[in-house]
Amino acid sequence: MRSVSKEQIYSVVAAIPEGRVASFGAIASAAGLPGRARWVGQVLSQLPPDSSIPWHRVVGHDGRVTCPQTQLAISRLTSEGIELVNTKINMKRYGWP
Template structure:
């Protein structure tokens, strides 16, 4: 399977808005494939034009990477720069920031 169909969806997410992994899978026509979306994001290189930082988990938080990768911290900063607010516990209000294609 190709990750391109996931990237195509993520590229449509406007700045300052977020979507969940499951949502991306569903919008790409592959419901139930949330984990593969996570892999697709992990496979992205720094030069990519895909706004990967706008993909968060279903609880509105930034998913933890394995290996203690620092990208989670970067993701939060990028989103805050776009105007997304984080709660004290590090969560995003999906009711307010979720993008509904």
């Protein structure tokens, strides 16, 4: 079951378009795992930095970049045209879906 859930998470995260972000909670809900936002974070934290899954596009509900590799995530997000103010993203502007 857990591997199926991980695959669901990876699938939803892979669908986030370049230049957009989604919250951990939105990913959990879209993957059919409502209320499991923290688990989404745990699953994504286990991915290697060079993973093809765009883990850097998943942020806190308030738009904060909260991953362990904050600087790498910020670098990737800004290269996609996302503007940040103090590691925070405007979810109304860049949020997905």
